[in-house]
Amino acid sequence: MAKILIVDDEQGMRRILNVNLRRDSHVVVEASGALEALALIKREDFDVILTDQKMPDGSGLDVVQAAHDDDPTTSVIFLTAVGTLELAVESMRRGAFDFLSKPFDPDVVRASVNRASERTALLRENAVLKTTVRKLEGADDIRGSGPAICMIREFIARVAPTNSTVLIAGETGTGKELVARAIHRNSSRSGKPFIAINCAAVTETLLESELFGHERGAFTGADRSSPGLFEAAHEGTVFLDEVAEMSPAAQAKLLRVLADGEIQRVGSAVTRRVDVRVLAATHRNLEERVKDGIFRQDLYYRLAVVPVHLPPLRERPEDIVELCDSLILRIAAEMKIQGKRLTPAAIEKLCGYPFPGNIRELRNLLERALILGKSAELEPEDFYLHPPLHAAQGVRGEASIETLADQLPTQVDLRDVVTRLERALINRALDLAKGVQAEAARKLGLSRSDLGYKIGRHGLAVIPDKGADDACFKS
Structure with missing residues (x-):
């Protein structure tokens, strides 16, 4: 049994079709024209639609197109008294399941409707199975049966159906993106795009363009306008990995997306509305970065609507x-x-x-x-397992720090010593990197934005002589 919509401006034709289709226990709804049919398609779900071509208020092709746009699984059968090859091709191109010419054999129409009904049922069952598989895949990626992982799975199940912004914290390699993908797969947005970007892997100058797009001529090399990831992910999910590494300008634009659902391309004064769910992740302590003035406090509160920490x-x-x-x-x-x-x-x-x-x-x-x-x-x-870093005597671990401490005077200003040590190490890293800040940041285990902040705090825009700083560590 299927729910059928008959669209024809001739009442006699609708009655004949109605009587024949009810013989197969179908539920039949009638529309006297294209406009009435379009309104019914928006309000109700149909398994099969039979439509005439020529009607006073529109054409059957309009009905075919509207049905396909509303639900591609709905099967549409085209009925017309003027059957031409061109019309048949065009109806099929717009998504029609079958094409029948008037006058028709009632048994042929019934057979076509039953085939169309079976097709619709199969397509919808397939869509449900695909959705189920996607959800199972998302859960299967998160392995483990311990209490910590069970709590993470419960968290995903509770937060996924919502549209809340989620902040996923945890050390590098704990599976933050897997959790983000599982949230997306189990959400109502699962059929829409999931777009991930590592904010630490894109330079500050390009990150804004990647996220929000740019207009032609906005910067050197922008020879054409380009949408950003937020526009590409409309009605889907954007995953911002290492969100703590965003520049202040990008943070301000992200805040606007979260607050108002609006983006502004680089080089444009026009705002565009987007419907995007934001999931963010970081291995940094964002609260500390807020205290240090590196990360916006208002943005932190917008991101940490539903926070979760992944255990190492x-x-x-x-x-x-x-x-x-x-x-x-x-x-x-x-x-x-x-x-x-x-x-x-x-x-x-x-x-x-x-x-x-x-x-x-x-x-x-x-x-x-x-x-x-x-x-x-x-x-x-x-399995060759690397020894802990503090076991490397005199190189990077505890022993080398203790050796340095032994060389300090008996009375020191700890804050001054730490500041001078940090300044000297940054100078050394910049020297070894020949002034390339990205390379110096890598040597120090910092992000590029962190290093830039520290350079500004120490007034190292022009790298000074390090002799005076090094001297403070000698007894």
């Missing part, structure tokens, strides 16, 4: 075995190699490691072991 892998060792099993299967499938099992000794070694790189480091270790391991199983010797 070292805090959930109970999930390591399940993660390993899942990652090994995925790596083997991607690289077309044979998967291997972990020996109990290898599992014990991995479970005792703190994983500073989290799940990303675990995957890299497994991939290397699968490629280079010589045994049928993965043994402890297949």
